[in-house]
């Protein structure tokens with residue numbers, strides 16, 4: 001799988017923050033059952049790597065990756081834990097090299113045309129656009145399409161049920177990411193029915 005393939009698996013990538021690795025498997029099952037097999041577990045909590053390992057081992061239909069990859073060692077550790085893709089909020093040359101060295105597909109974060117151009121020089125055409133709403137939103141992404149039609153983005157940051165369909169309608173958007181599918185209280189309370197329902201709504205966003 002290359003990074004561009006991630007875009008074809010699901011319209012929405014849930015961005016998950018897990019404090020308890022025991023919640024990882026039921027959470028992932030709820031997302032897969034709802035129709036969202038691609039799951040980004042952020043490395044924001046000590047439980048994250050264990051959560052990735054458990055999902056990779058126990059939920060075969062899920063494609064679990066690591067988010068918030070910000071240091072070169074995060075890339076190696078995520079790969080060792082079983083992550084199948086990597087996502088970073090921004091990128092540096094060291095971080096790019098470390099992510100590439102894992103052999104995994106990765107979505108490096110960009111917020112400007114220059115950052116996108118720097119990655120394009122390495123042949124990278126799939127990127128995260130972060131923080132999507134704060135960095136210019138739909139208008140900005142649409143403006144990038146003229147000079148950079150070969151790049152497809154996963155906008156994340158401020159994307160939710162109100163604007164996700166509008167992002168997905170852009171030709172240079174492959175999928176969107178966001179935390180709204182896995183609200184903190186639902187995860188804390190183990191309300192997997194709610195997560196499954198939110199995932200089903202999100203999975204239905206891609207109209208064609």
Ligand SMILES: O=C(O)C(=O)C[C@H](O)[C@H](O)COP(=O)(O)O
Pocket residue numbers: 015042067068069087088089109130156157158159177178179180
């Ligand atoms: O953790 C990372 O690697 C990030 O880059 C940030 C997340 O993707 C966004 O914080 C999700 O944004 P919301 O959907 O607005 O909550």
